[in-house]
Amino acid sequence: MKEVLIIGDGFAAAVMAAHLLRSGVASTSIAIVGPGEVGKGNAYGCDSQFFRLNIREDLPIIFSEDPLHFSSWAQENINDPHAKTDAGYFYRRQDFGRYVSGLIMRESKSSQPEHIKARVLGISGTEGFWNLELDDQSVLSAQHIIIATGNPPPTWPCEVSSPKTVKPSVELIENPWTGSALEVINPQENIILLGGGLTALDVINTLVERKHLGMIYVISPRAVLPPAQANWQRKVQPNWPQNLTPAKMIRFMRNYLPSASTASPEWQSAWEELRPNINTIWQQFSPHQKRSLFKRLGWLWNLYRFRASPQTIAAYEQLRAKNQIQFKLGRAKEIQYYQSQVKVLLANGAEVNGDRIINCTGVASDPLLRKLIEDQLAIFDPLGSGIAVDENWRVLHAPQKRWNTLRMIGPATMGSLGDVIAASAIAKQAEQLAAQISRGSFLNNL
Ligand SMILES: Cc1cc2nc3c(=O)[nH]c(=O)nc-3n(C[C@H](O)[C@H](O)[C@H](O)COP(=O)(O)OP(=O)(O)OC[C@H]3O[C@@H](n4cnc5c(N)ncnc54)[C@H](O)[C@@H]3O)c2cc1C
Incomplete structure (x- = not known):
């Protein structure tokens, strides 16, 4: 029986464990279950040296009492001559991943929390007595669970038809988040990017850095990409009116x-x-x-x-100046792949042709959260994208009914709690939840 079990082993899990340790919870009381390297997850476990943080170095605030913790670490541990811009330092995501994955070790006095390398398929049980079914067929028991399963990697948003012999990752790149699938791209190819957000910009930066020569088509409902981060500063506090609708x-x-x-x-x-x-x-x-x-x-x-790093927008501007990038407005209805050619049929009747397509449509849905809803342990949040939680991150199993010992932090709390996607917003949740746990209110709620 684990006392506090964190499901997921990405950024949210690592900062949660680091805050629990910093607030005095024993490392032997904490366990993390997930398939990867703790702290890296989908965002920072990337191999690509061309994927950069979209925030400058002083903004991923992990510890509120030491806001420049990452910035100081970066000065000593990152060698990245291209990080500096007029808007601050924008480091590689893989370097930030290195920082996050070292957080637990830096906070551990003796032993580190146990990391169980597995994926959780389902949860059963009741308040304080939870059983977790793992993908290696074993079962774990826990008193308190914190779900931190984050951003499920993208899946195709429409039907894909291709011969059975085609390996899905070769010309049809469903998940570009690690960056490794982009390494096989030939510079002459015409590339189709499905979606025009930050993932598309990561791919654009990679293609420019790899001296791509072919055309790049961006399929998106609007011909607009996120702007570059400027050197902004918060100077005043807005005087919000009361009783807002x-x-x-x-x-x-x-x-x-x-x-x-x-x-x-x-x-x-x-x-x-x-x-x-x-x-x-x-x-x-x-x-x-x-x-x-x-x-x-x-x-x-x-x-x-989500604004982008200045380096990434500069890459896009280079392509634009050479007329090497074009928006194709609309939504994909079907992707066809035959005889080494990709064809995308749009809902408005248009067609886009290329040699390779890269899915930049963002997060998919989380199978574990869907299972919790199916098993009536959770209900949908108001946006229908994640599961509902209250302001203390307690999972709701009916509109006014919450589990005291089943909590969730991270991007999937967005529908209930607002804008909780950036690293610093998640770290703040982890810090506040760890304070509740160490004060005992978590345990006393049983
Ligand atoms: C590609 C990308 C780039 C980003 N870049 C930035 C950025 O530059 N700046 C910024 O502030 N924010 C960025 N973000 C925002 C991001 O939401 C957060 O910073 C953070 O990574 C979220 O952490 P997480 O641990 O909740 O999710 P994730 O990083 O997605 O990690 C979740 C982990 O849980 C594991 N998992 C999932 N399901 C299960 C299961 N059933 N059982 C066990 N383990 C499971 C996964 O394998 C994964 O390792 C980015 C997000 C993405 C996806």
Whole structure:
């Protein structure tokens, strides 16, 4: 019987364990279950030296009492002459992964928490007595569970038809997050990118660094990519009105933002001044308000919340100057692959042809969370993307009913709690939950 078991072994799991250790929980009370190297996960376990953090070095705040912990570590441990830009240092994600995977060791006084190398297929049991079914056919028991399964890797958003002999990872790259699938690309190929967000920009940066010569087609509903990070600073705190409705919130934000370019430090400073209060405001909205707000503004929020590293946008600008990149507006309906050619049929009737397609459509759905819903241990969050949690990260199994010993942190809490995707937002959840656990409120809730 494990006391505190963390499911998932990525960034969220590592910062959760580091905060538990820092707040005095014994390493022997903590266990982590996941298939990879603790701390790296889907975001920072990449092999590519061309994938960069989209935030400058002072922003991944892991410990609130030591906000420059990563920045100081980076100065001593990273040799990356291309990290420096006018907007700060933007390091490689693999180097950040090295930092995160070392966090637990740096916080451990003697032994480290146990890492069980497996994937959790399902959870059964009840408050304080949970059983976890693992993919190696064994069963684990735990008193308290913290789900930190993060960002499920992308899957094709539409039908893919190809001969059975084709290895899916060769010309049809379903998951480009590690970067290794991009190494086989021939410079002459015409490449289709499905999606126009940060993953597409990672691929663009990689192609430019590898001196790509072929055309790049970006299939996306809008011909717009996230802007580059500017050197923004939070200077003032916005004076948010009381009793906000989604409409009032949008009006206030519109009036607060200057009519400057979204790539300017002035606009980004105002945007970042608005951000710290958004989660509290989001949590006050009803499920219906959350859904309609996300439907209206979700895409815009995703575009500007996630800005890209200046290096990556510079790569895109290089391609644009050479007319080597083109947007193809629409949504993919079907991908066909025959005789070494990829054809994408769009819902608007258009066709896009190329030698290779790379799926840049973002996260898929999490099988473990779906299983929890199926088994009636959890309910959907208001956006229907993750499972619902309350403000103390307790998983809900009915609209007003929560488990005290089954919690979840990380990106999948977004539908309930707001913008919890960036590294620092997740680290803040881990820090606050660890404080609750070490104060005993976690255990006393039994
Ligand atoms: C490609 C990418 C790039 C990003 N870049 C940035 C960035 O530059 N800056 C920034 O601030 N944020 C970035 N993010 C945001 C990211 O959400 C967080 O920083 C963070 O990585 C989330 O950590 P996580 O541990 O919740 O998820 P993940 O990193 O996805 O890790 C989850 C882990 O859980 C494991 N797992 C999943 N299911 C199970 C199961 N059933 N049983 C056991 N283990 C399981 C997975 O194998 C994985 O290792 C990025 C995200 C992605 C996907």
